[in-house]
Amino acid sequence: SYVLTQPPSVSVAPGKTARITCGGDNIGSKIVHWYQQRPGQAPVLVIYFDTERPSGIPERLSGSSSGNTATLTISGVEAGDEADYYCQLWANSRDLPLFGGGTKLTVL
Amino acid sequence: EVQLVESGGGLVQPGGSLRLSCEASGFTFTRYAMTWVRQAPGRGLEWVSAMSGSEGSAYYADSVKGRFTISRDNSKNIVYLQMSSLRAEDTAIYYCAKVSDTTFGATSNYFDFWGQGSLVTVSS
Numbered sequence: 001s002y003v004l005t006q007p008p009s010v011s012v013a014p015g016k017t018a019r020i021t022c023g024g025d026n027i028g029s030k031i032v033h034w035y036q037q038r039p040g041q042a043p044v045l046v047i048y049f050d051t052e053r054p055s056g057i058p059e060r061l062s063g064s065s066s067g068n069t070a071t072l073t074i075s076g077v078e079a080g081d082e083a084d085y086y087c088q089l090w091a092n093s094r095d096l097p098l099f100g101g102g103t104k105l106t107v108l
Numbered sequence: 109e110v111q112l113v114e115s116g117g118g119l120v121q122p123g124g125s126l127r128l129s130c131e132a133s134g135f136t137f138t139r140y141a142m143t144w145v146r147q148a149p150g151r152g153l154e155w156v157s158a159m160s161g162s163e164g165s166a167y168y169a170d171s172v173k174g175r176f177t178i179s180r181d182n183s184k185n186i187v188y189l190q191m192s193s194l195r196a197e198d199t200a201i202y203y204c205a206k207v208s209d210t211t212f213g214a215t216s217n218y219f220d221f222w223g224q225g226s227l228v229t230v231s232s
Contacts, residue, residue, distance in 0.1 A: 033218040035153070042203055042222040043145075043153065054220065086153050090215040096167060097143075097217065102152040 002091030004100035011106040012077050020103045022070040022087030030089050032070040034063055037102075038083040046085075047072060074105070082107045110134040110221040112204050117226030125192040128226055130204030137185040138162060141207035143219060144178065144189050146200035156202070157189060161210040172198075194230045201225040 005023040012018040022032065034047035045054050047063035050070065060075045074081055087100040116128040130142070143158035157178040158167045166178050177190040187204060205219040 031216055035219075037153075042224050043205075043219075044222065045218060045220050048208070048218045048220070049216070084152075088153075088218065090217065092215070096169065097155045099145075099153040099155065 002095065002098060004087060004089070004098055006085075006087060006100040006103045008101070009104045009106060011108055012074075013108045014077055014079065016077055018074040018077050018081070018105055020072040020074075020085050020105065022072075022100050023068055024070075024089070025068060027068055027070050027089070028066040030065075030091070032063065032065050033088045034072045035086045035088065036083045037086065038080075043086065077105075077107055079107050081105060110206060112206065112221060112223035114202065114204050114223045114226035117202065117228045119229045119231065120194055121232050122195060122230055124194050124230070125190070126194065126228060128189040128191070128202055128204075128228070130187045130189075130223055132185045132187070132204075132206065135206065137180075138182045139210055141210060141212035141217070142180060142187040143205050143207050143212070144187075145203045145205055145219070145222075146198075147203070147225075148197070148200040151200075154200075158207065158212040159187065160212045161207075165212065167212055191228070194228075196230050199228060199230045201227050 035043040036046045037043045050065045051063045062073045084102045086102045111133045113131045141160045144156040159178045175193045180187040203225045204223040206221040208218045
C-alpha cells in the first residue's frame with residue numbers, strides 16, 4: 001500500500017521560510033492537498049491541487065510537487081503559523097484517501 | 109458561509125453504539141459528497157467514511173467496515189455516522205467535512221470545509 005512520509009517536526013525562526021515535506025513514491029504524478037491544524041482546532045484546507053490556495057489563505061503559503069516529494073512552503077513565518085500540517089492524496093482511483101502522519105511546525 | 113456542526117459524541121462502553129450527526133448549511137447539500145475523518149488523542153488524521161452527494165454510494169476505511177454506517181438526509185442537510193461494536197481504539201474526535209465534488213473517489217477530491225468535531229470516548 002502507498003505510504004506518505006512527513007517529518008514529525010520542523011522548527012523555524014519568525015520571518016524565515018519553513019519547508020514541510022511529504023514523501024511518497026512518484027508523488028509528483030499525483031494530486032496533493034495540504035491541511036493546517038492549529039492547537040485545539042479543526043483542520044483547515046490551505047493548499048489543493050498541489051499549488052492552489054483557497055480563498056483567505058495568505059500568499060505566504062505555497063505548494064509544489066515533483067519526483068518523490070511534495071512540499072508546503074511558508075514564507076515569512078509568523079507565530080500564528082504554529083500548527084500541525086498534513087498532506088493528503090489518493091494513491092490511485094481505486095484507493096481511499098490517505099493522510100500523511102503530520103508535521104508539527106514550531107516557531108522559535 | 110459554509111457551516112458544519114457535529115453532535116452526538118460522548119462516553120460509551122466497549123461494544124456499545126453511538127450515532128453522530130453533522131448538520132450542514134451555507135451550500136447546496138445534495139451537490140457534494142460528505143465525509144468523516146477522525147483523530148485519536150495525540151495522533152494524526154484518519155479518514156473514516158464518506159457518502160456521495162447524489163446517488164448515495166458509501167465508502168469505509170477497513171478499520172470501521174462492518175461496524176460503522178454512513179447515511180445522509182438530504183431533506184434536512186444532515187449526514188450521520190452510526191457507530192456500533194465500538195472499541196477503545198475508536199476513541200477520537202470525529203470531524204465532518206465537505207468534499208469538493210459530488211462524487212467521492214475522484215483522485216482530485218479534497219476536503220474544503222470542516223466542522224469543529226465531536227469527541228467519542230469508548231471506555232468502561
